[in-house]
Amino acid sequence: MTAQVHGFQTEVTKLLKLLANSLYSNKEVFLRELISNASDAVDKLRFLSITSPELTKDDPNFWIRVRADEKAGTLTISDNGIGMTLNEANEHLGTIAKSGTEEFFKNLSKDQAKASQLIGQFGVGFYSAFIVADRVTVLSRAAGSKPEEGVRWSSDGSGTYESENITRNERGTDVVLHLKDSEKEFLNEWTLRETITRYSDHISTPVLLWCEKHEPASEKDGEKKEDKPVWGWEQVNDAKALWTLAPKDVKDEQYIAFYKHLTHDYGDPLTWAHNRVEGDLEYISLLYIPKEAPWDLYSRDEKHGLKLYVQRVFIMDNSEEFLPNYLRFVKGLVDTTALDLNVSRELLQKSPVTRKLKRALTKRALSMIEKLAADKDKYQIFWSQYGRVMKEGPIEDPSDREQVMKLLRFASTKSGTAAQTVSLEDYIARMPEKQKNIYYLTAGSYEAAANSPYLETLRKKGIEVLLLTDRVDEWLMGNVRDFEGHSFVPATASDLQLGDLADKDDQKKKDEAEKDNKGVVERLKKALEGKVTNVRISTRLVDSPSCIVGEQDQMLTPQMRRMLEAAGQ
Ligand code: ADP
Ligand code: MG
Numbered sequence: 001m002t003a004q005v006h007g008f009q010t011e012v013t014k015l016l017k018l019l020a021n022s023l024y025s026n027k028e029v030f031l032r033e034l035i036s037n038a039s040d041a042v043d044k045l046r047f048l049s050i051t052s053p054e055l056t057k058d059d060p061n062f063w064i065r066v067r068a069d070e071k072a073g074t075l076t077i078s079d080n081g082i083g084m085t086l087n088e089a090n091e092h093l094g095t096i097a098k099s100g101t102e103e104f105f106k107n108l109s110k111d112q113a114k115a116s117q118l119i120g121q122f123g124v125g126f127y128s129a130f131i132v133a134d135r136v137t138v139l140s141r142a143a144g145s146k147p148e149e150g151v152r153w154s155s156d157g158s159g160t161y162e163s164e165n166i167t168r169n170e171r172g173t174d175v176v177l178h179l180k181d182s183e184k185e186f187l188n189e190w191t192l193r194e195t196i197t198r199y200s201d202h203i204s205t206p207v208l209l210w211c212e213k214h215e216p217a218s219e220k221d222g223e224k225k226e227d228k229p230v231w232g233w234e235q236v237n238d239a240k241a242l243w244t245l246a247p248k249d250v251k252d253e254q255y256i257a258f259y260k261h262l263t264h265d266y267g268d269p270l271t272w273a274h275n276r277v278e279g280d281l282e283y284i285s286l287l288y289i290p291k292e293a294p295w296d297l298y299s300r301d302e303k304h305g306l307k308l309y310v311q312r313v314f315i316m317d318n319s320e321e322f323l324p325n326y327l328r329f330v331k332g333l334v335d336t337t338a339l340d341l342n343v344s345r346e347l348l349q350k351s352p353v354t355r356k357l358k359r360a361l362t363k364r365a366l367s368m369i370e371k372l373a374a375d376k377d378k379y380q381i382f383w384s385q386y387g388r389v390m391k392e393g394p395i396e397d398p399s400d401r402e403q404v405m406k407l408l409r410f411a412s413t414k415s416g417t418a419a420q421t422v423s424l425e426d427y428i429a430r431m432p433e434k435q436k437n438i439y440y441l442t443a444g445s446y447e448a449a450a451n452s453p454y455l456e457t458l459r460k461k462g463i464e465v466l467l468l469t470d471r472v473d474e475w476l477m478g479n480v481r482d483f484e485g486h487s488f489v490p491a492t493a494s495d496l497q498l499g500d501l502a503d504k505d506d507q508k509k510k511d512e513a514e515k516d517n518k519g520v521v522e523r524l525k526k527a528l529e530g531k532v533t534n535v536r537i538s539t540r541l542v543d544s545p546s547c548i549v550g551e552q553d554q555m556l557t558p559q560m561r562r563m564l565e566a567a568g569q
Contacts, residue, residue, distance in 0.1 A: 003164040009095040032199040041081025067210035080172035130157035133177035208233040273368035287332040304328040309335035418446035440466040453544035
């Protein structure tokens, strides 16, 4: 059979023309695309062989091979997957089968920069080979077909391709890239190794690289052997896709090793959560909390977010869209079948699937933290690292407010130390029966808070007061009104709303004191004119002679005022 020449589908020609100029800054994606196609081909055959085991009898172990031939200037990506018939090769490698393709190209503007951005989002798949190659030859044979039904497909990417049947002994596909002179770096072992591990480390099929191995010098049969290089296949990816295993089959050591691989952290994680979810929204998540917060947790430029995999194929790092900002310390990955392999950051931000995954993963992360909270000592490690970030939670995300608030910890007049160990539930559980509100005091330091005169009445009545000394506390209290039906009331408020807790004779005492001290109050008012709105007799103090209070509902507490002053306002 002689090779037939075919024209590419118009859209393919347009795509190929755009490629040369557009994806240049990300040119190594061609390797990811071709390995991912090889991995798809393997996955398809793996699936078929479940019902037709004879398809893989000839070569039952799946592999993907990458081989550079320096002399020929070629890079070959091979697999022993499902392969293609001649018809399939013509159809799949000559057209773009994606829905909306025509529409996409119609709307592609003349603006080159915009076009290249869009083309990246569109996903170039197999055609990305032409970013680095001036000729691509595909040799293939479909699993289950005869050796004479092998295929040779070849193109220089300029509008036409030729294809024919050949005899091929093995099933599967070789994609041979004749590298452009400018792209010879992809013959380099280190470059290949690095690119493969970066993009394809955890696809479940082994990726083997043809490389030089050095055998140590040895003495065999009395004959001295030189340290001479031998060439062979070396597996460069992990190929274990740890997260796809059932949690019960994964040992703690494996989770810890994987965490280190993922984060480059030297230390162990504090905890992790591994979930596999089937149904409408299929995903696997593996989330970790590092023992130590990163130094740039509060920096705007700090990179965070999960690794995104679609169907085991690595898509991108630092996908921030799957967790709220206050959970930015959570590391890990999500692997889903609900997104497209060609999903880009821009598409990700728009996708309703992203929003659904964010809800689901937020719940996973919060339940992981809840479990951690059951172990008080461990939770203190967590809280000391991430407590201040967690306090951003109820402000950022009202939908999970109650759940996050249960996870918060504070110092209080009852705990007696600066350590933040008291939960709102602890507080409510030990409230005197008649107490309705949750009292708190914000101050610049624990000492200042603990010794504040504002606490005197409350202390006398046995009312616990939360002592809040983190910067974020004032912001938090300005945003949350209550917890489980109990209002937050600052100990500095002029009306402490003590309700049934107020002494019956407080009012009588107050009336008497007002009568007796009328002159003093008048003199003080005069002396402090313009500095205070009012001077009043109060029954709230026990040992101190006087204190400054804010009007009820006035958000400007003394601590907040100090913050605003410090900020120059
Ligand atoms: P996608 O992978 O999104 O379908 P590609 O452009 O990457 O798009 O590939 C186009 C098609 O070519 C694939 O869907 C598949 O049918 C076929 N193909 C590409 N590479 C291989 C391969 N190594 N083995 C078998 N089929 C392949
Ligand atoms: Mg593909």
